[in-house]
Amino acid sequence: RKNMGFGHCKPQNTFLHDSFQNVTAVCELLSITCKNGLHNCHQSLKPVNMTDCRLTSGNYPQCRYSTAAKYKFFIIACEGNPTITISFSGDIKGST
Numbered sequence: 001r002k003n004m005g006f007g008h009c010k011p012q013n014t015f016l017h018d019s020f021q022n023v024t025a026v027c028e029l030l031s032i033t034c035k036n037g038l039h040n041c042h043q044s045l046k047p048v049n050m051t052d053c054r055l056t057s058g059n060y061p062q063c064r065y066s067t068a069a070k071y072k073f074f075i076i077a078c079e080g081n082p083t084i085t086i087s088f089s090g091d092i093k094g095s096t
Helices: 020-028
Strands: 012-016 041-043 048-057 064-072 074-079 084-091
Touching: 020 041, 020 074
Parallel strands: none
Antiparallel strands: 012 048, 041 074, 048 064, 074 084
16 A cells, blocks of 8 residues: 555565564575576575565556565575675465
């Protein structure tokens, strides 16, 4: 329901309900291959509560979203030194 893009309606956005410290700690785990073929993704060791928002209608700035609460493992992309989270890459299918 909130505009989550910059000048356009973003088709999807996911919010992890965990501390910044816990999310960025996942960057220290073993790297896995990302959807785009890079090797800077990392999977959480435990599931977290998250909210998945998907665009349903509207044009910027009146974007409308449906939301779904989930409890899933997540994958993030990280880079830099110190390592920081740069993007949410997805959740793991099969968890609720």
